[in-house]
Amino acid sequence: MMTVNFVIAAYLLGSISFAVVSSKLFGLADPRSYGSGNPGATNVLRSGKKGAAALTLFGDAAKGWLAVFLAIQFALSDVQIALVALAVFIGHLFPVFLRFKGGKGVATALGILLAFDLWLGLGGLATWLFVALVFRLSSLAALVAAAASPAYAFLLCLPQQWVWASGVMSVLLIWRHKSNIQNLLAGKETKIGKKKKG
DSSP states (O other), X not given: OHHHHHHHHHHHHHTOOHHXXXXXXXXXXXXXXXXXXXXXXXXXXXXTOHHHHHXXXXXXHHHHHHHHHHHHHTTOOHHHHHHHHHHHHHHHHSOGGGTTOOOOOHHHHHHHHHHHOHHHHHHHHHHHHHHHHHHOOHHHHHHHHHHHHHHHXXXXXXXXXXXXXXXXXXHHHHHHTHHHHHHHHHTOOOOTTSOOOO
């Protein structure tokens, strides 16, 4: 029963969109109404309000971290912790509060990885930063970091269930970036710091 309660609570926590929350706090338009339409930190940054984008990034990462951290503190099994991690991640992607139309999961995945293992999270973050600084493409950075994270988890000898959870999140994150992949292939992806028309 504890597993069910944790999974449900994790999903509901994941369903809180900090892009929408921070936009309201800063008096901005709904992030789903401009740019890419994605309720995430990168799109909020297109509003020009770095504070709102930072709050979105922190909030979305924190909820992923908190769900897994609490599961670990309550001494749940590795399988249960993996289920909680997937629940909070899926909650962000398909939030009940936003009619199941959520973000792409980059920040939330980072929070989850940091809770799994500090070095795993830092490895994913370092990969994202390196690709983002070199190519100035947030989506490409997210795709590369997502693909690398399960390998990092394996190399760090983390529990097998956590490695599998990292892999599932990676696949879902890449799938959520399918439109970005098409834009990258067409050379039309918007670079970091530039506002996207439409």
